[in-house]
Amino acid sequence: MIKIGEFSKLVQVSVPTLRYYDQVGLLKPVEVDRFTGYRYYSVSQLPRLHRILALKGLGFSLEQIGAVLAEGLTPEQMRGMLRLRHAQISQQLVEVQNQLVEVEVRLQQIEREEQLSTYDVILKQVEPQLVASVRAILPNHSASGSLFGEVYEAIEPHVAEALGSHPGEGGQTMVLWYDTEFKETEVDGAAAFVLRCRIPERGRMHVHELPAATMAATVHHGSYNTIGEAHEAILKWTEANGYRIVGPDREIYLYNATPIRLDDPSYITELQYPVEKAFNGK
Amino acid sequence: MIKIGEFSKLVQVSVPTLRYYDQVGLLKPVEVDRFTGYRYYSVSQLPRLHRILALKGLGFSLEQIGAVLAEGLTPEQMRGMLRLRHAQISQQLVEVQNQLVEVEVRLQQIEREEQLSTYDVILKQVEPQLVASVRAILPNHSASGSLFGEVYEAIEPHVAEALGSHPGEGGQTMVLWYDTEFKETEVDGAAAFVLRCRIPERGRMHVHELPAATMAATVHHGSYNTIGEAHEAILKWTEANGYRIVGPDREIYLYNATPIRLDDPSYITELQYPVEKAFNGK
DNA sequence: TCTTGACTCTCAAGTGGCTTGAGGGTTTAT
DNA sequence: ATAAACCCTCAAGCCACTTGAGAGTCAAGA
Numbered sequence: 231m232i233k234i235g236e237f238s239k240l241v242q243v244s245v246p247t248l249r250y251y252d253q254v255g256l257l258k259p260v261e262v263d264r265f266t267g268y269r270y271y272s273v274s275q276l277p278r279l280h281r282i283l284a285l286k287g288l289g290f291s292l293e294q295i296g297a298v299l300a301e302g303l304t305p306e307q308m309r310g311m312l313r314l315r316h317a318q319i320s321q322q323l324v325e326v327q328n329q330l331v332e333v334e335v336r337l338q339q340i341e342r343e344e345q346l347s348t349y350d351v352i353l354k355q356v357e358p359q360l361v362a363s364v365r366a367i368l369p370n371h372s373a374s375g376s377l378f379g380e381v382y383e384a385i386e387p388h389v390a391e392a393l394g395s396h397p398g399e400g401g402q403t404m405v406l407w408y409d410t411e412f413k414e415t416e417v418d419g420a421a422a423f424v425l426r427c428r429i430p431e432r433g434r435m436h437v438h439e440l441p442a443a444t445m446a447a448t449v450h451h452g453s454y455n456t457i458g459e460a461h462e463a464i465l466k467w468t469e470a471n472g473y474r475i476v477g478p479d480r481e482i483y484l485y486n487a488t489p490i491r492l493d494d495p496s497y498i499t500e501l502q503y504p505v506e507k508a509f510n511g512k
Numbered sequence: 513m514i515k516i517g518e519f520s521k522l523v524q525v526s527v528p529t530l531r532y533y534d535q536v537g538l539l540k541p542v543e544v545d546r547f548t549g550y551r552y553y554s555v556s557q558l559p560r561l562h563r564i565l566a567l568k569g570l571g572f573s574l575e576q577i578g579a580v581l582a583e584g585l586t587p588e589q590m591r592g593m594l595r596l597r598h599a600q601i602s603q604q605l606v607e608v609q610n611q612l613v614e615v616e617v618r619l620q621q622i623e624r625e626e627q628l629s630t631y632d633v634i635l636k637q638v639e640p641q642l643v644a645s646v647r648a649i650l651p652n653h654s655a656s657g658s659l660f661g662e663v664y665e666a667i668e669p670h671v672a673e674a675l676g677s678h679p680g681e682g683g684q685t686m687v688l689w690y691d692t693e694f695k696e697t698e699v700d701g702a703a704a705f706v707l708r709c710r711i712p713e714r715g716r717m718h719v720h721e722l723p724a725a726t727m728a729a730t731v732h733h734g735s736y737n738t739i740g741e742a743h744e745a746i747l748k749w750t751e752a753n754g755y756r757i758v759g760p761d762r763e764i765y766l767y768n769a770t771p772i773r774l775d776d777p778s779y780i781t782e783l784q785y786p787v788e789k790a791f792n793g794k
Numbered sequence: 795t796c797t798t799g800a801c802t803c804t805c806a807a808g809t810g811g812c813t814t815g816a817g818g819g820t821t822t823a824t
Numbered sequence: 825a826t827a828a829a830c831c832c833t834c835a836a837g838c839c840a841c842t843t844g845a846g847a848g849t850c851a852a853g854a
Contacts, residue, residue, distance in 0.1 A: 233850095235801065240766075242636050245802090250841060266849060267803050273766040273780045276731045277632075284632035288615050292840070298628075305627050312619045319612045326608055330601045333570050337594045345587050346580075350559075350566035354524050449558045484522075484555040498555045515821095517830065527831090532812060548820060549832050574811070795854100802849065813837080820831065 231261065237271040241279050256282060256296055289315060328471070335470040349448045349463035356502065359440045362392070362429065363406070363422035370415055372454070374405045377421035384435035385423060392425045404482040406440075410475075440480075443504035446473060450499045457481070460501050473505040513543065519553040523561055538564060538578055571597060610753070610789075617752040631730045631745035638784065641722045644674070644711065645688070645704035652697055654736070656687045659703035666717035667705060674707045686764040688722075692757075722762075725786035728755060732781045739763070742783050755787040 238245045251257040252269065257279055259269035278299065285295045294311065297303065339347055362385055364377050385392060393401035401423060408418040422440075431437050446468050450460035461479075468475060485498035520527045533539040534551065539561055541551035560581065567577045576593065579585065621629055644667055646659050667674060675683035683705060690700040704722075713719050728750050732742035743761075750757060767780035 233802080244842085246842060247840085249803090254840095263849095268849075269802085274733070274778075276766065276780060276782065277733050280634060280729075280731050281632045283634045287611070287634060288618065289611055305622055308628055309619065309622055312615055312622065316612070316615050316619060319608060319615060323605075323608050323612060326601060326605050329569070329571055330598070330605060333594055333598045333601060336570065337591065337598060340587055340591055340594065346590055350563045352562060352565045352569060447562075449562050451556070451559050484558065496556075498558060500558065515831075526813085528813065529811085531832090536811095550820080551831085797854080798852090800850085800852100803847080804845105806843105806845090808843075809839100809841090811838100815836085816834090818832080820829100822827100822829080824825100824827085 231270045231272060234259075234269045234271065240273070241276065241283075243279070243283075251282070251292075254292060254296070256292060256299070288312075289319065331471055335467070338470075347463060349450075349460055351446055351448045351464050351467040353505075354445050354447050354502075356443055356445050358442045360425045360428065360437065361404075361422040361440055362425055362431075362435055362437050363420040364434045365406075365408070365418070365420035365436070366434070368417050368419055371407075371417055371419070374419050374421055377405075377419075378403065380433075381421050381423055381435055384432040385429065388429040392427055392429050393423065402482065402484075404480050406478045406480055408478045441477075443477065444506070445480075445502040446505045447500060447502045450497075450501060452495050452497065454494070454497055454499070457499060457501075460499070464501055464503055468503060468505055472508050474508040475503050476506050477504040479503040513552045513554060516541075516551045516553065522555070523558065523565075525561070525565075533564070533574075536574060536578070538574060538581070570594075571601065613753055617749070620752075629745060631732075631742055633728055633730045633746055633749040635787075636727050636729050636784075638725055638727050640724045642707045642710065642719065643686075643704040643722055644707055644713075644717055644719050645702040646716045647688075647690070647700070647702035647718070648716070650699050650701055653689075653699055653701070656701050656703055659701075660685065662715075663703050663705055663717055666714040667707075667711065670711040674709055674711050675705065684764060684766075686762050688760045688762055690760045723759075725759065726788070727762075727784040728787045729782060729784045732779075732783060734777050734779065735775045736779055736781070737775055739781060739783075742781070746783055746785055750785060750787055754790050756790040757785050758788050759786040761785040 232240070234245055234248055238248055248257070248271075249269070252259060257275060260272045260275065261270040262268070263270070281299065282295055285298060286292075290298075290311070298308070298311075362381055364381050364384075366377060368374060368377075404422050404424070406420045406422060408420070425437065428437055446464055448460055448464050448467075450457050480500075480502045482500040482502065483497070484500055485496055514522070516527055516530055520530055530539070530553075531551070534541060539557060542554045542557065543552040544550070545552070563581065564577055567580060568574075572580070572593070580590070580593075644663055646663050646666075648659060650656060650659075686704050686706070688702045688704060690702070707719065710719055728746055730742055730746050730749075732739050762782075762784045764782040764784065765779070766782055767778055
């Protein structure tokens with residue numbers, strides 16, 4: 231019969247923690263003084279506490295540990311819990327590894343450039359989107375603006391139902407670039423409007439669904455003339471962090487619908503490249 | 513100027529989270545309606561939010577992110593933060609890897625034995641301890657009891673000051689085993705008492721400090737005759753989890769001071785093996 | 795026996811980064 | 825005009841504790 235302070239030293243667990251374990255019913259003292267409330271423990275409780283600590287070391291919650299100690303479960307169930315935990319840790323391991331790489335990339339970048347980059351690349355899931363688009367080979371990237379008129383004309387009869395009055399729901403504009411290698415001329419691109427519902431195709435205008443994807447995304451704030459820097463930043467990021475581009479990238483025009491004046495500094499454009507984790511480390 | 517719900521969809525961040533970021537001052541709406549309290553955001557806030565998400569992805573706290581966004585820091589400081597974070601993640605990576613191995617070991621064990629093992633091995637740090645001990649070559653492990661009399665006799669004149677009346681503070685008894693390979697006979701062991709203060713040596717009794725160490729520990733509850741099982745369990749664990757034994761192991765007698773009757777089932781003994789992580793994976 | 799200091803108790807609040815829910819007001823589409 | 829969808833604030837919950845206030849208890853030394 232030993233007091234909580236000594237027990238605490240013996241088992242290397244803080245006094246408040248022992249009191250907490252008492253409170254949640256994980257480890258009750260063998261005796262509690264009726265008058266003073268003093269808790270008294272016994273060394274015979276060591277195995278139980280050891281088990282608690284061991285399971286905690288495996289990452290189980292106190293609630294789960296309580297269930298294990300309650301003895302109500304079969305080896306079968308125990309195996310299930312361990313397998314689940316195994317999957318969780320494996321997952322976590324991957325995440326931590328990725329995070330480590332990301333931090334390393336940022337560090338190298340800051341050593342080279344002596345400042346925090348203007349572009350922050352993040353991963354995001356995007357949902358499938360129905361779009362109306364016209365795809366063509368263009369003389370250069372800036373020429374994409376000319377396609378929007380054609381798309382809009384084809385949509386016109388259905389504007390109300392297909393675009394709606396809210397941004398986000400429909401009417402958002404973007405350009406898709408299909409070239410898998412960088413080109414300055416003869417570029418393969420499409421101008422697109424996001425739709426709320428399917429409408430009939432017309433001429434070169436096609437309606438199709440952009441697939442859901444994991445996107446490496448960044449935001450370009452400023453003139454369309456300098457958007458190349460944003461593309462570059464995102465490409466560097468994907469390579470350095472071990473991702474692979476698996477489809478056409480998107481330029482989504484958020485502030486002003488289409489780039490009419492190429493040098494308007496108030497444009498805000500989100501860039502998205504669909505990516506997958508590459509299997510070989512680099 | 514867009515409402516919180518639309519902004520939420522645009523940036524893939526939940527509405528309550530955006531409100532929370534407003535509350536803690538990370539991202540204030542460009543405008544708040546004075547009468548209704550409605551928050552209005554602008555796409556020009558996207559870059560800032562992107563940066564928040566990027567830094568969060570690197571594992572920084574919102575407070576740290578706030579500091580970064582406040583612009584008050586030099587690239588130098590940023591480097592410092594990243595390096596610190598790098599160290600933390602590396603540390604975490606090691607921990608997660610170890611945890612994964614531990615869970616795998618447990619799983620294999622449960623597949624073999626169809627039940628949760630009786631012994632739970634945990635790692636613990638122990639502090640340096642001053643002990644009085646007599647070391648000798650013994651005919652077998654059970655013979656260790658005979659050394660305790662000799663130690664106690666040598667301590668006797670200083671019992672009050674050196675042992676004290678409290679367990680934990682002094683007076684604890686243990687046996688140390690020095691053989692690096694398993695032996696049944698001619699074993700090299702020592703019986704020891706933990707001391708509160710240094711006392712003069714006498715005869716074969718020496719006073720020295722057991723070093724601090726990381727211990728793989730388990731608890732044996734029952735007759736001393738069956739303690740071999742606990743040793744076995746701990747040895748299996750250290751090997752399976754990639755540790756190396758780096759010194760003599762200790763048997764600490766917790767319930768009854770010394771093993772007088774070898775078959776007393778109420779004995780509680782803590783076993784500790786000092787270990788280090790081995791460098792090669794297995 | 796008394797004091798002193800180390801120990802113990804309970805109860806409440808704080809940690810981070812949100813989520814969930816109650817209860818009520820506002821806007822928009824039909 | 826009405827209903828649905830949206831927005832607001834405020835409070836509590838999550839996890840596994842830690843910290844602190846204020847008060848009572850115990851054991852050793854004077």
